[in-house]
Amino acid sequence: MTGVERAGSSGWTGTEPLLLGVRHHGPGSARAVRAALDAARPRVVLIEGPPEADALIPLAGDEDMRPPVALLAHAVDEPGRSAFWPLAEFSPEWVAIRWALEQRVPARFIDLPATHTLVWGSEAEGESAGDGGGRGGGGAGAPDADSDADVPVGAATGTDANADTGPDADADADADADAAPHSDVRVDPLGVLAEAAGYDDAERWWEDVVEHRGLGEGDAFAPFVVVEEAMGALREVYGSGGHDRDLVREAYMRLQVRAAQREFGGGVAVVCGAWHVPALRQKVTVAADRALVKGLPKVKVDMTWVPWTHRRLARASGYGAGIDSPGWYGHLFSAPDRPVERWMTKVAGLLRAEDRTVSSAHVIEAVRLAETLAAMRGRPLAGLGETTDAVRAVMCEGSDVPLALVHDRLIVGDVLGEVPEAAPAVPLQRDLARLQRRLRLKPEALERELELDLRKEADAGRSRLLHRLRLLGVAWGEQVVSRGSTGTFRETWRLRWEPELSVRVAEAGVWGTTVLAAATAKAEADAMAAQGLADVTALAERCLLAELPDALPAVMRILADRAALDADVGHLAQALPALVRSLRYGDVRGTDTGALAEVAAGLAERIFVGLPPACAALDTDAAEEMRRHVDAVHTAVGLLGEAPAAGHGDLRGRWHAVLRVLSARDTVPGVIGGRAVRLLLDDGQLAQDEAARLMGLVLSPGTPPRDAAAWIEGFVGGGGGGMLLVHDERLLGLVDGWLTGVPAEAFTDVLPLLRRTFSAYEPGVRRTLGELARRGPGQRGSAAAVGSGIPGFGAGLDVERADAVLPVVRLLLGLDGAGEEDSAELAGVA
Known part of the structure; x- marks a missing residue:
């Protein structure tokens, strides 16, 4: 006979520990725990969890503490080595803590200390972080499928996997499947019990036998007797599931239970995962238990409370607890009566807030349908499946789109817990x-x-x-x-x-102890450790955005040193854009960017000198990469020219000279030469006649087709290239004439380049180019027939059409009150 069985309906004697085996994060278990504690009135409550958190238990009674929250343990010297123990309002452990505080009864945690769990995984598992804890999925939680969850591999090695007091799946059951023939039971113990009861869904079985049966009514201890018997049968068949850690944890818990019995003379209640109950009831000598826990590795830890979220509880890996429906479980726990009717009212309120038409009649009909479905499926009460089906059919008109909103906002929920300011914190x-x-x-x-x-x-x-x-x-x-x-x-x-x-x-x-001091120190350290010049320039940009005036000088010194030593034009070209972008933030943020402009201008000067030699003798891939660098430098020089550094003169003029060199050299790859011509044309540094002449030379029969195609890609590729051909008939005619003259044996070589170039154009541009090519040169209509000097445009100004757009132009320029002089000027511009 167990201690609970001896208590029976007449009350608990207190001579044996009252073992309350629970399902972690189970509202039915939480209600049953509260009823059992009210009936037993123990002298001390022991709870599965890290003993280092004993000092934090009083904070659970603070009026500013609102679950979901979690206990956070982290190594003092390595904060990234951490673990969490989440608790929701419907967690049995939370209910036990609150009951003890309300009744002024001591409460203590008795699981293996975090000082061991945080370091044990790295030594026992060979520093394998797995997927952040290896948390398997087990529905909404097992009676205690946590097994090794308080010693997660990820948490012990710095990936911060969840170590909650009751995940719904064994933390490493999948990883150790080969170690034990029945380790799948550890993933979902409820699955075995549900299968034995004839259910194919463990969650539905748990709802039927626990959540919908009014646990806590009548004999307060009866549910725990049944659960203990079931877990005892499973442990007899499957043992510890191949996990030695469970044996150590249970040995430590037995030692703590014995110590509490000696201290309080009996009257000890234990709230733990039901999986552990048979092991805690087992008669084992003190010496044997001490031998198991002796010599465990340890690390110094700190603990505190942190806010948690329902969304995190709904995740079965990483930090999550593996509960599919925390919002639904919270509703079941808090609803005093008529849970289905109250749930449908919540759903209706949410859908109405999203401007969907949901009436009281919808609510009534949805409740009736849910209850009918439950009766047809042989369930004592409508569960989440029935209510969801009813909401889809009645309130969502069969659509899963609004139903997804219900799942996200209510079934899971966006609840964020709060912790009091008195909680320990760095x-x-x-x-x-x-x-x-x-x-x-x-x-x-x-x-x-x-x-x-x-x-x-x-x-x-x-x-x-x-x-x-x-x-x-x-x-x-x-x-x-x-x-x-x-x-x-x-x-x-x-x-x-x-x-x-x-x-x-x-x-x-x-x-550091403040955000500003910590960010400053981190920026300086990152600058020292940066591998490349581009990394330092990106860091300088981040320092400006974060407004770190003390860090920026140190970063700039390192940047200047790296720039002076780096002779790779590609590295310099990668670094310049980020540096120049940073200059744009000076005005609005009030930051002195003089030193930044000086370094950026010096970087640009070195690029001007080194770029032409660096563009010689490049293969296709290297030429394409260098073309991207040319584009980036062109944009950067344009921005830098707006705020030139002292002593550096006309940077734009020197850059245009570099582009002329690139456009004229035969050793420069075609994609770079074509882009240089295009950039000069866009900046007004090259006449259209000259651009057409250069294109004609490149597209002459003496140029290999592949080189000519690369030049075309550089010239008309990218933004605006298609419109350039649309509005310049000579350029389009040159490309068209060259393409039709490409020999058949060379056409397959040029086709991929041309396809890459023209496929990037907008569909409308491609369609216009096709029409123009079909008509042929000189057939564009009246616009082309009038000799204006600019192909594709008329000879003079159409005053009537210009007057039509002047009001819009004045509005855009903020000149609503413009006089005749302004209007004349705008007309001239138009």
């Missing part, structure tokens, strides 16, 4: 929390976009914080392309707070 975390409050940038589990106008002080502060956090590796926000403006004074961020960011903050704490 100084950097406290400074971050202070900045979040001051800038009104509250962490949220739901992804949202944030538009910032850097001309406003509050938005500029938010931008600085987000850029500094990204530099520290805390990716709270991701910068995206702004839809409203392309100006440098606007930024768009996509924000979502993930629980593991707490680990990243702890890791970044080694760089």
Whole structure:
């Protein structure tokens, strides 16, 4: 007879430990635990979890503590070596903690200490991080399928896999499948019990026998007797499932239970995964248990509470707990009665908020359909499957699109827990929390976009914080392309707070006690460790965005040194664009970019000297890469010319001279020569007649077809190349005449180059070019017949058509009150 069985309906005697085997994150188990504790009134409550968290238990009663939350353990000297123990409102462990605090009963954690679990995995598993913990999927949780979850490989080796107090699947069961013939049971123990009961779905079986049977009513201890018997039968057949760690954990828990019995003279209640109950009931000598836990590796750890999310609970790997439907489970736990009716009301409210027509009649009909489905399927109460089917049919009209919203917002949910300010935290975390409050940038589990106008002080502060956090590796926000403006004074961020960011903050704490100090130190260290010149220039850009005035001089010194020593034109060309982009942020952010402009101009000068020799004798791939460098440098010089550095003169003029050299040299690959001619033409440094002459020379019969095709690719490839041919009949005629004269044996060599060039054009441009080629030269119509000097355009100004667009031009230029003089000037421009 077990201690629970001896208690029976007459009450618990207290002589034997009251072992309450639970399903982690199970609302039915949570209700049963609360009922059993109310009936037993133990003197002490022992809970499966890391003993280092005992000092944090009182914080669970703080009015500012709102689950879901998690215990976070990390190595003091290596914060990235960490593990989490998530707890939701419907977790039996959380219910036990809250009951103990309300009844002023001591509560303690009794699982293997985190000081061992964080380091054990790296030594026992040979530093194999697996997939971040190797968390298998087991539906919404097993009675205790955590087995090794508190000692995750990923957490022990720095990948921060979840070590929660009850994942729904064995952390390493898949990895150890070969070690034990029945290790699949460890992945989903409920599956074996469900199969024995004739169910093909373990989740549905658990709902029928536990969630829908009113656990906690009548005999408060009866559910745990049944669960213990079932787990005992499984352990007899499958043992520990091939996991030696379970044996060590259970030995440590037995030692803690014995110590509590001696201290309190009995009256000990234990809340743990049901899988462990048979082992804790087993009679083993103290010496044998101590021998198992002796000599375990250890590391110094810190622990605290951190916010968690329902979305993280719904993930079966990494940090997740493997619960498919935390929102639904939270509803079952909190609904005092009529859970189906209350759930349908929630769904209707959500759909109405999304402008879908859902009436009270829809709610009534959905409830009836769910109950009918449950009766037809032989279930005592409608479960998630029946309610989902009813919502799809009645409220969503058979569509899965609105149903996906219900799943995301309600079945899973975007709930983000909160922890009190009194919770232990590294100084950097406290400074971050202070900045979040001051800038009104509250962490949220739901992804949202944030538009910032850097001309406003509050938005500029938010931008600085987000850029500094990204530099520290805390990716709270991701910068995206702004839809409203392309100006440098606007930024768009996509924000979502993930629980593991707490680990990243702890890791970044080694760089400083404030966000500013830590980001500055991290930037200087990254500059010293940067491998290439482009890495340093990218870091300089990030320092400007994050406004790190103390870090920028050190980064610039390293940048100048690297630039002076690097003779590779490709490296210099890669570095220049990022450097010049950084200059654009000086005005709106008020940053002194004089030193940056000086280095950028010096870099450009060295590129001008080294580029022509570097473009000689290149193969096809190298020539294409160099062509991209030429484009990047051209754009950078255009920006740099707007804010030239002192002593560097006319950079644009010298760059145009370099392009002329590239366009005239026979040793330069055609794709680079053609691009040089095109860039000169776009900048107005080359007349169209001269461009046509150069193209005619290249496309002459003396040039190999493949080289000519490469030149065409460089000249008309990229943005605007198609329109250039559309509006310049001579260029189009040259290309058309050359293409029709390519010998048949060479055509297959040139075709891939031409296809790559012309396939990049917009469909409308390709269609226009095809029509022009079909008509032939000189057949473009009246526009081409009038000799204007510019092929494709008329000879003079059509005043009537120009007057029609003047009001729009005035509106765009902000000249609504323009007088006759302004109108005449605009007409001339038009």
